[in-house]
Each structure stands twice: as C-alpha cells, then as structure tokens.
Amino acid sequence: MKFSKYLIPIALTIAVIVSLTLSMVLWTNPANYRSKQNTKQNSQTESMIKPKxxxxxPTQAVYTNSEGDQEILVNELxxxxxxxxxxxxxYQKPSISEYRSGSQTDYFKVANRPNSIMLSYPTPVSMKILNANVxxxxxxxxxxxVNRIVLPTDDQTKLYLLNDQDFKVYQVKVKKHSLKxxxxxxxxSIWTISATFKLxxxxxxVYVDSSVQMEPYKYLIDRQSEDYYVSRLLNSDDSQNISAKRRKNVVxxxxxxxxxxxxxxxMRMGRFSDYRPNKNKRNITSALxxxxxxxxxxxxxLDNVRFFDYDSQSRTVMYRTFVEGFPIFRANGFGTISTRTINASAQRMDFSxxxxxxxxxxxxxYTTLPSTTTMIKRLVNHGYKAKEIAKIQIGYGWRKDSSSPLLINLTPDWYILYNGKWQSYTEMINQY
Structure with a gap:
C-alpha cells in the first residue's frame, strides 16, 4: 500500500524526465528522432500530393458565344x-499542324472564335507539360x-493551341469527339464576368469590360511544424549530422x-537550399x-496550388494558391512556393x-473592382506608365486577421506586374 502511494508521483517524474530528454534531442538535433509516427505521417502526406x-x-476559362460576346467562367461550387x-x-488519333504563324489578325480570329471555350495558362508551358492534361x-x-487552348463547342473534330509570344496557332485534328x-x-450555375480578349x-x-463584385474570404490556415519539414527535406543518408543554429527569428x-x-x-517563410549536383537542363520542360x-x-x-509563372532568365518557377479561380498575393508579392535552379550544383526553394x-x-x-480600362486610366492619372505594366490579374490579397493568428483575410483586388514586381492596385493608388 505504501509503495502504491508513491507509484503515481514516480511515474509522472519519469515521464517528465523522458519528455525533457526527447525535447532536448529534438531541439539540438531533430533529425535524430526517427519515430514510426513520422513514417506514418509521411505516408499519409504522399497520398495527398496531386499528380502533375x-x-x-490552365487557370482561366473564357467562353465566346455565337454572337461573339465573351465572359470569364467562374463557379463557386x-x-x-x-x-x-x-x-x-x-481524344482519338490526334494530329497537329501549324495553322497560322505570326499574324495577330489570324491569332485573334481563332482565339475569339464564336462558340468556343478558351483555356489560358498564366505563362507558357511546353507541349510535354500540356500532354499530362490530355x-x-x-x-x-x-x-x-503553348499559352492557350481553344475548344470549339460546335466542332467535334478540331481544337487549337495558341502561343502568345509569336502569335502562332496550331490546329489539332481528332477523330469525331463528343461535345455533350x-x-x-x-x-x-456559373457566375460570369463580361470580358474581351485583345491586345x-x-x-x-483578357480585359474585364465592366466593374465586378468580388466576395472577400476568411480562411483558417494550416501550420506545419519545423520538424515536419526537417523530416521531409533533410531526411537523407547524412541526416545524422544535422545541426541547428538559432538567431532571433531565424533558425x-x-x-x-x-x-x-x-x-x-x-516572415512565416521557409527556404531550402540544395547544393548537390543537379541535371536540370536549360529548357522549360526540364525546369517544370x-x-x-x-x-x-x-x-x-496541392489541391488549390497552381503553376503561375516561369522566368527563363533566373530559372525560377512560381506557384500560387487559387481561391475560386483567382490567385492569392502576399504583401511582398510572393505566392505559395517558388523554386529556382541557380546553377548545376545549387537549387533553392522558398515556401510559406x-x-x-x-x-x-x-x-x-462584396468588394467592387473597376473594369480593366478604368483601372489602367486611374493608374496613368496617378503618374504610372502604362508601358511599364507587364501583366494584370484579379486576385486576393493576404492579410492577417486581428482576432486570431490562425486566421487570414483574403481581400479582392487588381494586381499589376509593374517594373518587375507584383503590386496591389489599391496600394499603388494610395501611394500618391
């Protein structure tokens, strides 16, 4: 009886000692901790990773009706x-041929074809990447x-692939294909945005023809531990030699x-640098x-993560999380994940x-956004140069929620790639 009296305190003391010991091990060298739980977690994670x-x-769909009127297709459900x-x-027995080359007139004739749906990538992809979608x-x-895919809704035997850079058009013929x-x-039940595709x-x-009402969102965010990423990214034959250094907000x-x-x-950001030799060639297919x-x-x-940009000069690939078909932009213009091949022996990945x-x-x-034309005119009136605008995109701005560190507010806005940097239209206007 006397022994049982001390049993619980002794057990608790042992548990505390073990816990502290494990904590110290993880703190000084988390890679030493190889539990079955991590193995199980990684196995579950693999099942969540989506195919390429x-x-x-593509991230945008524009429908052109029989009268030639166009609209961006959006559906919340x-x-x-x-x-x-x-x-x-x-598609059965597809064949490809160059249909038009270098003519802007011919390019837009196909892109704005009545009775068609145009799917667009935010930046070009190679045929081998597109091939995974078909x-x-x-x-x-x-x-x-290829930048765009035009799918006729009244022709069972053809579709078109477009390249914005040189205005090339490729025609793909297929065996009779059901359009039902x-x-x-x-x-x-689709929410549509009136649009026009032009230069x-x-x-x-793709111009938005009139003002559009966008719904703001509040999201609960997912936060993984540092140990999770250490286990995922540094789990190699040399992982027993992993060390950890901490300085203020950085580890x-x-x-x-x-x-x-x-x-x-x-900053709530991570960076993985890999200095092992890589075989990444200088072409878009290899890079992607x-x-x-x-x-x-x-x-x-990766359910809502989409390819957003590839810079061939810096060999940087950018991905963003999309909400209702629109990308999320953070205060510094960053997306969700970016990868960069620096040289044959150095690669880098930045992630949120x-x-x-x-x-x-x-x-x-709801937030009301002006039309594309109105938005550009206002920027010019505020001293910005239209010729310095490279890209324009409706998106959501990431803002912290004051009520909880696990909540964020996503606010609709125009985003402009100006002088090489993605900026919020609202912030650009408010700067002057």
Missing part, C-alpha cells in the same frame, strides 16, 4: 476548368510552347555539407518537371509556412 496535371493546369479538362482526356494523347506532338460534356459545363502593350490580355538546420533549411518565424518534384518533396496538399485550408464565412460585404 493538377498543378500544371464546381471547379469549371477541372470539369472542362475531363472532356479532354479521350491523358498523354499529345505525346507524339513537337514540344512547342463540354456544352454541359455551360449549363451549370495590351502588344500582348494578348537554420544544415547537414554541414550539401543541404540547408532556414525558417523565418517573423524538376520544380514539380521539389514541390512533391515539400509534402503540402502558412497555407489556407478551411474557408469561414466573412461578414464583410
């Missing part, structure tokens, strides 16, 4: 582009670059040889394939430590 075609998918892509996976039906096609499912997408600064751009994990993982708790592999290594759910997970009803009313 989920990430490298159904992913419109995913539904359209489902109709593109059974169930490898285009695997024998030349590896040209494609036309069914147009009967869904801006000698580049094709750096490294194997003192070829890999380094940095976390900035203030290699970047996707890095994305998968990170182990984040916070990611939107669960939408929560917002009490804020």
């Amino acid at each position: 075609h989920y990430v490298y998918t 159904v992913n419109v582009i995913s539904e359209i892509k489902k109709t593109m996976r059974d 169930n490898n039906r285009f695997k024998k096609f030349p590896n040209v670059t 499912a494609l036309n069914k997408v147009l009967t869904m 801006f600064n000698n580049k094709p751009l 750096i994990y490294g194997d003192q040889n070829s890999m380094q993982l940095l976390f900035n708790s203030k 394939n290699n970047s996707y592999n890095k994305l998968a290594d990170l182990g984040l759910p 430590l916070d990611n939107p997970e669960v939408p929560i009803p917002s009490k804020k009313g």
